Amino acid sequence: MTTQTVACxxxxxxxxxxxxxxxxxxxxxxxxxxxxxxxxxxQLDTFIVAEIDQELVGCGALTRLGPDLVxxxxxxxTDGHKGLGIGKELIAALVKEAELQGVAKVxxxxxxxxxFLRNGFTIMPKDVFPEKxxxxxxxxxxxxxxxxxxxLRRTDI
Numbered sequence: 432m433t434t435q436t437v438a439c440x441x442x443x444x445x446x447x448x449x450x451x452x453x454x455x456x457x458x459x460x461x462x463x464x465x466x467x468x469x470x471x472x473x474q475l476d477t478f479i480v481a482e483i484d485q486e487l488v489g490c491g492a493l494t495r496l497g498p499d500l501v502x503x504x505x506x507x508x509t510d511g512h513k514g515l516g517i518g519k520e521l522i523a524a525l526v527k528e529a530e531l532q533g534v535a536k537v538x539x540x541x542x543x544x545x546x547f548l549r550n551g552f553t554i555m556p557k558d559v560f561p562e563k564x565x566x567x568x569x570x571x572x573x574x575x576x577x578x579x580x581x582x583l584r585r586t587d588i
Contacts, residue, residue, distance in 0.1 A: 435483045435515075436483070437481050437482070437483055437488075437515075437517055437520045438482045438483075439481050439482075439521060439523075440479065440482070441476070441478070441479060441480075442475050442476075442478035442480045442490065443475075444475065446475075446478070446480050446490075447471055447472060448468075449480075449487045450475075450478060450480070450487075450505075451466070451468050451471055453489070453490055453507045453508075454471070454490070454505050454507060456507070456510075457507050462542055463505060463507065464504075466505060474492060474494075477492040477494055478490055478491070479492070479493070479521060479524045479525055479528065481508070481517045481520055481521050481524075483517075488509045488512040489506075489507060489517045489518065489520075489521050490507060490521070491505060491521040491522070491524075491525050492504050492505045492506075493528050493537075495534070496538075496560070499534055499535045500534065500535075500536045500560070501532070501534045501536070501537055501538070502537075502540075503522070503538070503539040506518065506521060506525075506539070518546060519549075519550060522547075522550045523550075525537070526551075526584065526586055529586050530586045530587060530588050533588055534588070535585060535586055536583060536585055536586070537552075537583070537584045538581060538582065539552070539582050540577075540581055540582075541579055542578075542579060542580070544580045544582065547582040548582070551584045552584040553582065553583055553584070554580060554581070554582055555581045555583045556581065557577070557581045559583075
């Protein structure tokens with residue numbers, strides 16, 4: 432855990448370039464869907480960022496899939512800041528945001544299953560999330576050979 436204070440807040444316009452760089456870095460590794468700057472601009476209000484000493488070091492977004500379901504997506508931490516508890520802080524902030532929105536279930540598709548399990552999620556079959564399948568999966572290049580694992584956490588609402 433970091434001894435520096437991690438502060439999570441809603442993303443702002445000035446965060447756009449850094450968000451793009453973080454997400455693009457993961458996308459180039461094939462572990463996150465790429466997002467254009469235009470898409471990030473349109474979805475900026477769904478993002479929460481993590482800062483240490485006013486430096487943006489992580490991000491994550493919360494996307495509504497249905498009346499009682501949101502998805503965590505584009506969750507990432509900059510190189511040099513991984514393993515410091517920043518991802519855990521982002522998950523806590525995103526779950527809190529889901530609670531503020533009155534949403535009972537938070538899901539994610541991930542390769543980092545153990546991280547999500549440590550943060551209160553459980554593994555679920557993907558087919559229990561038809562909202563996700565119809566909204567995004569049909570447009571993904573891995574749709575017929577998806578190797579991500581679905582996880583779910585219930586909020587405290």
